[in-house]
Amino acid sequence: MPLSEHEQRMLDQIERALYAEDPKFANTVRQTNPGVHYKRWIIKAVIGFVLGMGLLLLGLLLGGPDASLALPVTISVLGFIFMLASFLMGANAWRKATGGAEAMLAEAENEPKKRKGDKRPGMMNRFEERWRRRQQGEE
Template identity: 65%
Template sequence: MPLSEHEQRMLDQIEQALYNEDPKFANTVRQTNPAVHYKRSIVQASIGFVVGISLLMGGAILQQVIVGVIGFIVMLACLLWGLNAWRRVAGGGEAAAQPQANDAEPKQRRRQQRPGMMNRFEERWRRRQEGDER
């Protein structure tokens, strides 16, 4: 429901007063978009991934196994961190992680409509035992 003109003017006045009173806080509140945070996380994870590759390659060149293992762990952690942030930016978020109860119902209906391979084998076996081969 859109705001009326009067409510919009009042909101603008409150926002302007807040900005005049504490511009740093107002700027922080304006920029608290979760997508910005997750995009920043993706950039940080990408940088960490490159650092991990560098450590891995440095460990291989210097023949230091522990440095290579640490590089691999850093790469893996940054990859998971970046993919998690990417999923949240793309809109997967919490809704994708938690399947809804309604999703199970169509799967059950499909199973009832189309029997599985084992059910078909059992049905064929039963028909053979009864002497009704096709």
């Protein structure tokens, strides 16, 4: 959605003020590609997933037949939680990097709206129709 003329002037004014205040920061921000930020998050998520898998396997290896079960189970559960959190973080960064969120929103906007009444069974529709006819004095 394009900006209005007033909004564009305001944005230009803000940019000029930022350049006047801190030209080094403004130049850095202008040259930064948002995709690079998401790629970093994806790399961090992959590393976290591998570390979580390592913790999970460590917990399984420590849980030998003569060991107490409290520590190995705790390590394994923490590893699994770490793996899950890393996967979710990576999936979110991947979705943002590939523009999946915008595509999902555009698809949802193009989809026709369904009314709640469309899902009701036939009997309820008949009852409502009878009620409407009574209210209108047809019966």
